[in-house]
Amino acid sequence: GNKLHPTQKPESLLYRVIMAATKPGDIVLDPFFGTGTTGAVAKALGRKFIGIEQNKEYIARARKRIAQVKSVVDEKILITPSKRSEPRIPFGTVVERGLLRPGSVLSDPSGRFTARVRADGTLISSDYRGSIHQVGAAVQGAPACNGWTFWHVRIGEDLVAIDVFRQKMRAELTTGVQ
Known part of the structure; x- marks a missing residue:
């Protein structure tokens, strides 16, 4: 796809990591926020997020991107019980x-x-x-x-x-x- 950020991660990867490591309502921290892929996925999965980024162009893109994301409202859809x-x-x-x-x-x-x-x-x-x-x-x-x-x-x-x-x-x- 067309990437603004040179090390942009695929949403599918972040989806798996966030699902495996957090529950709805948890806070996800991304100290190198870039164009906001982590924040977009976190919001879609009902997680809160904190993103840290210096580049103004990336910040603007991240805000626009995250504003377009719809969160899943029903928590039962977001929780997959672990085998453990x-x-x-x-x-x-x-x-x-x-x-x-x-x-x-x-x-x-x-x-x-x-x-x-x-x-x-x-x-x-x-x-x-x-x-x-x-x-x-x-x-x-x-x-x-x-x-x-x-x-x-x-x-x-x-x-x-x-x-x-x-x-x-x-x-x-x-x-x-x-």
């Missing part, structure tokens, strides 16, 4: 609730690795036993593994990530419906 803020569901709870039974066979999406669910909510493969994460990492020879997305179970014709059970339980926690 969601309730933690131990795999053992999935087993206790009967969503997966002891002895159920889990596999990776390719079917290369398999493990059985134990009554205590751990897994056992031919060579390893431990949590869904530990066994998933061990069978792959990897330092870590998200067992929720690695392990799958066959339901009819479909191979489904065990994460669907965690999501079901989270939904029940928030709605109170089982």
